[in-house]
Amino acid sequence: MAKSSQAKRVLILGSGFGGLYTALHLEKKLARGANVEITLVNRDNFFLFTPMLHEVAASDLDITDIVNPVRKLLRRTQFFNGSIKSIDLDQKCVVVSHGDDDHDHELSYDHLVLAMGSVTNFYNLPGLAEHALTMKSLSDAIRLRNRLIKNLEEADFECCPAQLERLLTIVVAGGGFAGVETIASVNDFMREAVRFYPKLSEADLRIILVGATEKILPELGPKLGDYAQEKLAARGVEFLLNTAVQQVSDREVTLSDGTTLKTSLLVWTAGVTPNPLLNKLDCDKQRGRLITNEFLEVNGHPNVWALGDCAAVPDPATGKPCPPTAQHALRQGKIAAHNIVAAINGGQQRPFTFRTIGALAAIGRRTGVARIMGVNFSGFIAWWLWRTIYLSKLPRFEKKVRVALNWTLDLLFSKDLVQFMEVAPSRLRTEAVTMIEVRQEELAKADAA
Numbered sequence: 001m002a003k004s005s006q007a008k009r010v011l012i013l014g015s016g017f018g019g020l021y022t023a024l025h026l027e028k029k030l031a032r033g034a035n036v037e038i039t040l041v042n043r044d045n046f047f048l049f050t051p052m053l054h055e056v057a058a059s060d061l062d063i064t065d066i067v068n069p070v071r072k073l074l075r076r077t078q079f080f081n082g083s084i085k086s087i088d089l090d091q092k093c094v095v096v097s098h099g100d101d102d103h104d105h106e107l108s109y110d111h112l113v114l115a116m117g118s119v120t121n122f123y124n125l126p127g128l129a130e131h132a133l134t135m136k137s138l139s140d141a142i143r144l145r146n147r148l149i150k151n152l153e154e155a156d157f158e159c160c161p162a163q164l165e166r167l168l169t170i171v172v173a174g175g176g177f178a179g180v181e182t183i184a185s186v187n188d189f190m191r192e193a194v195r196f197y198p199k200l201s202e203a204d205l206r207i208i209l210v211g212a213t214e215k216i217l218p219e220l221g222p223k224l225g226d227y228a229q230e231k232l233a234a235r236g237v238e239f240l241l242n243t244a245v246q247q248v249s250d251r252e253v254t255l256s257d258g259t260t261l262k263t264s265l266l267v268w269t270a271g272v273t274p275n276p277l278l279n280k281l282d283c284d285k286q287r288g289r290l291i292t293n294e295f296l297e298v299n300g301h302p303n304v305w306a307l308g309d310c311a312a313v314p315d316p317a318t319g320k321p322c323p324p325t326a327q328h329a330l331r332q333g334k335i336a337a338h339n340i341v342a343a344i345n346g347g348q349q350r351p352f353t354f355r356t357i358g359a360l361a362a363i364g365r366r367t368g369v370a371r372i373m374g375v376n377f378s379g380f381i382a383w384w385l386w387r388t389i390y391l392s393k394l395p396r397f398e399k400k401v402r403v404a405l406n407w408t409l410d411l412l413f414s415k416d417l418v419q420f421m422e423v424a425p426s427r428l429r430t431e432a433v434t435m436i437e438v439r440q441e442e443l444a445k446a447d448a449a
């Protein structure tokens with residue numbers, strides 16, 4: 001695996017926005033033939049473009065439209081598809097595992113890049129982790145889409161009114177970007193899909209957003225938050241704000257004001273926490289995020305770099321850590337790559353000084369809200385900006401074409417209602433074996449006759 005025994009080894013953990021862009025910029029910056037070995041480790045063999053995740057959940061885009069295989073994005077980086085199990089900063093060694101038997105590999109390094117992102121925080125609320133769906137990964141989006149369709153299919157032949165309410169009430173918790181974009185997509189999807197279920201009508205649907213704050217989309221300011229809320233309410237979304245989820249079961253959600261919502265479908269977008277792998281590291285942290293200096297180097301650990309959602313990188317403009325967003329993570333990747341090359345070759349390190357350009361949210365039916373360089377946009381123009389900007393950011397021309405084509409076809413056709421099978425492989429095999437056995441018995445009987 002090693003290029004040469006003297007090669008400097010750069011090990012990147014995580015191929016999300018932070019890790020992938022570090023690798024991409026390292027590849028660009030390192031001269032051809034440079035004696036540097038880059039290894040990238042990730043659980044999935046693809047890079048997920050999270051800003052479009054809600055479009056997969058609501059059947060606007062196909063499941064592979066918003067992901068890119070890491071191997072097609074990187075040319076000289078070695079990719080290890082597996083799980084990071086432990087990190088030893090003293091021994092400069094990371095244990096990763098893969099394969100059916102989950103066997104371990106030890107990867108040692110000279111420079112380590114920690115970019116493992118964040119995980120959903122369930123705040124130990126009773127029943128939440130067991131029963132809620134989340135919106136962080138591609139499988140989350142596929143699962144949500146499947147559950148929406150499954151509930152519609154079941155409800156169409158459900159005679160008990162109490163079950164109907166449970167199946168057709170969908171609750172999204174969280175009034176931030178992920179929650180609002182998810183509820184907007186789910187609402188559009190359900191209201192369009194219900195036409196194909198003759199025993200159901202739009203009046204049977206309850207699509208509810210529960211948020212702990214007074215306004216939705218607080219990052220965009222009250223005006224745009226109010227605009228988004230009014231638009232969504234006019235399309236049938238109910239809002240329960242200043243309210244928190246307290247308890248969840250497979251049949252209902254209990255809220256802080258004592259309300260109980262009969263539902264078996266809660267989507268939890270109301271909290272993230274840095275990757276738990278960081279807990280074991282003896283480093284300075286702020287709310288679980290690794291504290292770095294302005295050059296993205298972890299405090300007290302030379303040649304260990306951290307970025308993205310798992311790092312608290314100082315923002316010189318505010319004095320606070322940078323917000324956990326994709327636009328920060330990918331730009332931090334560029335700076336990390338520069339500083340690693342400078343550390344290896346000798347050169348000037350560069351501080352991270354990016355200021356947020358803007359924030360955008362798509363709220364369905366060709367409307368959006370955006371705040372760009374302090375200017376507010378809403379309605380069609382904001383939606384158009386959302387699509388144009390994110391399409392331009394989606395890596396690889398092929399995926400851009402696929403997404404653009406799917407968006408165009410959306411103008412002509414209604415959303416797909418195919419429910420993807422979620423059968424475990426072992427069960428599939430058992431079913432196949434049973435079918436073969438039955439067929440053999442039938443043939444044997446026919447022969448005997």
Ligand SMILES: Cc1cc2nc3c(=O)[nH]c(=O)nc-3n(C[C@H](O)[C@H](O)[C@H](O)COP(=O)(O)OP(=O)(O)OC[C@H]3O[C@@H](n4cnc5c(N)ncnc54)[C@H](O)[C@@H]3O)c2cc1C
Binds near residue numbers: 017042083085307
């Ligand atoms: C639904 C949603 C919508 C969003 N929309 C926007 C938006 O519109 N604009 C914006 O700026 N930001 C948005 N964000 C936030 C943005 O996605 C994150 O800030 C960004 O992904 C952080 O990048 P990262 O590299 O730190 O982490 P990630 O992109 O999360 O990457 C971490 C990687 O590490 C891998 N990993 C973690 N643990 C392990 C392990 N033990 N073993 C192997 N691999 C591991 C993960 O699989 C993942 O690939 C959104 C987030 C979500 C969930």
